Amino acid sequence: MSTFKAPKGTYDLLPPDSAKFLAVREAIAAPLRNSGYGYIETPGFENVELFARGVGESTDIVTKEMYVFETKGGDRLALRPETTAPVLRAVLEANLHKAGNLPVKVWYSGSQYRYERPQKGRYRHFSQVGAEAIGAEDPALDAELIILADQSYRALGLQNFRILLNSLGDQECRPVYRTALQDFLRGLDLDEETLRRAEINPLRVLDDKRPDVQKQLTGAPLLRDYLCDACKAYHEEVRELITAAGVVFEDDPKLVRGLDYYTRTTFEFVHDGLGSQSAVGGGGRYDGLSEMIGGPSLPSVGWALGVDRTVLALEAEGIELDIPSATSVYAVPLGEEARRILFAKVTELRKNGVAADFSYGGKGLKAAMKAANRSGARYALVLGERDLADGVVQLKDMESGEQSAIGVNEIVAELESRLG
Ligand code: HAM
Numbered sequence: 001m002s003t004f005k006a007p008k009g010t011y012d013l014l015p016p017d018s019a020k021f022l023a024v025r026e027a028i029a030a031p032l033r034n035s036g037y038g039y040i041e042t043p044g045f046e047n048v049e050l051f052a053r054g055v056g057e058s059t060d061i062v063t064k065e066m067y068v069f070e071t072k073g074g075d076r077l078a079l080r081p082e083t084t085a086p087v088l089r090a091v092l093e094a095n096l097h098k099a100g101n102l103p104v105k106v107w108y109s110g111s112q113y114r115y116e117r118p119q120k121g122r123y124r125h126f127s128q129v130g131a132e133a134i135g136a137e138d139p140a141l142d143a144e145l146i147i148l149a150d151q152s153y154r155a156l157g158l159q160n161f162r163i164l165l166n167s168l169g170d171q172e173c174r175p176v177y178r179t180a181l182q183d184f185l186r187g188l189d190l191d192e193e194t195l196r197r198a199e200i201n202p203l204r205v206l207d208d209k210r211p212d213v214q215k216q217l218t219g220a221p222l223l224r225d226y227l228c229d230a231c232k233a234y235h236e237e238v239r240e241l242i243t244a245a246g247v248v249f250e251d252d253p254k255l256v257r258g259l260d261y262y263t264r265t266t267f268e269f270v271h272d273g274l275g276s277q278s279a280v281g282g283g284g285r286y287d288g289l290s291e292m293i294g295g296p297s298l299p300s301v302g303w304a305l306g307v308d309r310t311v312l313a314l315e316a317e318g319i320e321l322d323i324p325s326a327t328s329v330y331a332v333p334l335g336e337e338a339r340r341i342l343f344a345k346v347t348e349l350r351k352n353g354v355a356a357d358f359s360y361g362g363k364g365l366k367a368a369m370k371a372a373n374r375s376g377a378r379y380a381l382v383l384g385e386r387d388l389a390d391g392v393v394q395l396k397d398m399e400s401g402e403q404s405a406i407g408v409n410e411i412v413a414e415l416e417s418r419l420g
Contacts, residue, residue: 009124019323024310025109028129028152032107040106042086048078053292054085056260058200065114079113087132092295102135121277121309130304137299142265143241150247157319161271166255167235168262169227177226188216203256224253238265261286273316281305325376329356332368338383345411
């Protein structure tokens with residue numbers, strides 16, 4: 001061990017487990033790529049103001065969880081705690097929304113940073129795959145995103161997840177509800193901090209996890225009963241479209257999210273095998289975000305799924321992903337000349353697209369075959385001195401144990417045909 005450890009709240013992805021993470025990212029990305037979403041990548045840090053204005057000045061993310069720093073040049077930056085605001089910033093900066101093809105549909109994959117209290121499933125560095133559809137107000141777009149997230153989880157084999165759905169209304173109806181909720185909250189027996197929150201961001205109080213608070217909230221007014229006709233009709237259509245697609249969801253009139261930019265459709269994917277950190281993904285519509293960061297009106301919708309928690313969900317359900325072995329052929333040279341010849345063959349195999357590895361470090365036959373086994377390779381190539389003299393190499397099928405001699409010059413063609 002070195003003097004150093006991974007920082008608190010972080011962990012390293014190491015092989016072979018890291019293959020699971022790649023497979024999860026791929027499983028989430030595949031349906032998006034298949035549905036018109038283009039890949040986007042933005043920097044790991046942004047101007048701190050982007051998040052303050054975008055995610056919301058009074059949110060936990062902005063007030064407590066951001067990694068903020070000042071550069072030597074005097075810029076105030078923050079490691080990204082989320083990627084929706086950065087993606088919208090990038091789209092506006094590049095004028096993608098003016099290219100005449102709305103919505104702009106993009107997906108991303110990458111690290112997020114939040115200074116949270118670490119526990120199982122909650123880290124300070126974690127990874128998301130996300131999708132954003134920018135510049136269109138259409139219930140089918142909200143439905144598309146929910147259906148695609150559901151599809152990726154199904155493709156992974158997950159079953160014990162639920163989709164919670166709500167509408168947070170718009171600029172017309174939410175303020176009316178906000179006032180009603182505030183009036184209600186002021187009459188409760190709440191601690192000072194919660195009362196302060198009720199004044200700044202009353203909807204967040206609904207999300208308070210403490211049982212004594214939840215008990216007092218039983219009779220709280222629900223946004224559902226305050227939605228304007230346009231929001232109601234919009235929400236109804238989203239529900240109909242995902243129902244028609246066979247996606248099962250639960251209406252959760254108390255669902256509020258930890259970010260302030262949401263309007264209308266909001267949803268969360270929760271997994272029942274994860275304990276307290278049960279949200280595996282979340283998202284919704286953010287019709288006002290563009291204007292909040294100085295852009296034009298661009299109604300948009302998106303989600304992000306947590307890769308770390310999705311992997312934990314797979315483990316909770318005992319799902320072993322079918323990850324094919326990375327190596328197909330493992331070459332074992334015995335002696336100097338064999339080493340040169342087999343190394344050249346391995347290089348040739350790789351050029352031809354055959355995944356091949358090599359026994360380095362002058363290992364003897366026994367240790368080298370052990371390594372071949374561990375690599376998961378289907379075939380081993382063993383080249384000894386007698387073989388050299390005969391111009392052949394021993395090709396061993398690691399599954400059946402069968403072994404046969406083939407000509408050194410036939411290696412590539414033979415393995416290509418056997419591996420199909
Ligand atoms: P979020 O709900 O903050 O939404 O994060 C989405 C997912 O990221 C969570 O459901 C969870 O799986 C994962 N996650 C969040 N914090 C942590 C953590 N500390 N450790 C491990 N996993 C975590 C957003 O970030 C929005 N930008 C989603 C969105 C996209 N809305 C619209 N477009």
